[in-house]
Amino acid sequence: MAGLSTPKQKLSALVITYNEMGYIEKCIDSVSFADEIIVVDSYSTDGTYEYLQQRPNVKVIQHPFENFTAQKSYALRQASNNWVLFVDADEVVNKRLQSEIVETINNPKACAAYWFYRKFMFQNEPLNYSGWQTDKNHRLFQKSKAKYTDKKLVHETLEVDGTSCILNERLTHYCYKNYEDYKGKMLRYGQLKAKESFYKEKHFNYALLIIKPFWKFFNHYVIRLGFLDGKKGIIISYLNALSVLERYRELKRLEKKNELTYYLVMP
Structure with a gap:
């Protein structure tokens, strides 16, 4: 009927966490404009879960972590609204x-999903290069038109039934807290990527163990202009290369474990 306005679209903000005190506070504050905030916590031990329980506008659920894709898929199933905003615990x-998100989801011509470019922060300083200057992720989408593919365990990928567009404003990502934290994150990523490769029946190769980490460092530090980030660029490029090295080390361990299991169960 003429004169009827389109109902305001409701938004669910989703976050997955594990030991994020010091960052989760800013994250939750920044998504408080959403109609619903759901956090899936992987049994944090630093007070993250207890803090979230005290937030009146947050629904926090503890769920064991298997991999990033499985955890995000679980969180997605908890959302009660069609429009979903997914942010990491260290993003703001x-x-x-x-304002752009609210305007976008209330546009009758909205796309099925939206890419976000991100502004990376090395502690409290911007990281302008080092391979991240063109990084973008699907973070805003219609639940009815998207799902996470189970083919990726890390750097989860959204399968979208429809058109994807790009928002203008950038999401702020506090990617680097300190050396040990980022190193641990990169090692975990490497191990998950190894499992992903193993499931796809990709085999360990000594040449790749040497070439791939070197190429990763060279690509991020030289080709992707990491040297312009100074000392920050060296650290990020090195730890990203370490992640690749760990990927091939872990793949070798998985293959050896599989071979041992095979020989033990043979009649």
Whole structure:
């Protein structure tokens, strides 16, 4: 009927966490404009879960971590609204991006999903290069038109039934807290990527063990202009290369374990 306005679209903000005190506070504050906030916590031990329980506008659920794709898929199933905003616990949605998100989901011609470019922060300083300057991720989408593919265990990939567009404002990502934290994260990523390769029946290769980490460092530090980030660029490029090295080390361990299991069960 003429004169009827389109109902305001509701938004679910989703976050997965594990030991994120010091970052989760800013994240939750920045998504408080959403109609629903759901956090899936992997049994944090640093007070993250207890903190979230005290937030009146947050529904926090503890769920064991298997891999990033499985955890995000679980979180997605908890959302009660069709429009979903997925952010990491160390990411912040600034005021301009908040306004753009609200305007976007209430546009009758909205796309099925939206890519976000991200502004990376090395502690509290911007990381302008080092391979991350063109990084983008699907973070805003219609639940009815998207799902996470089970083919990726890390760097989860969204399968979208429809058109994907790009938002103008950037999501702020506090990617680097300290050396040990980032190193641990990169090693975990490498191990998950190894499992992904193992499931796809990709085999360990000594040449790749040497070539791939070197190429990763060279690509991020030289080709992707990491040297312009100074000392920050060296650290990020090295730890990203370490992740690749760990991937092939872990793949070798998985293959040896599989071979041992095979010989033990043979009649």
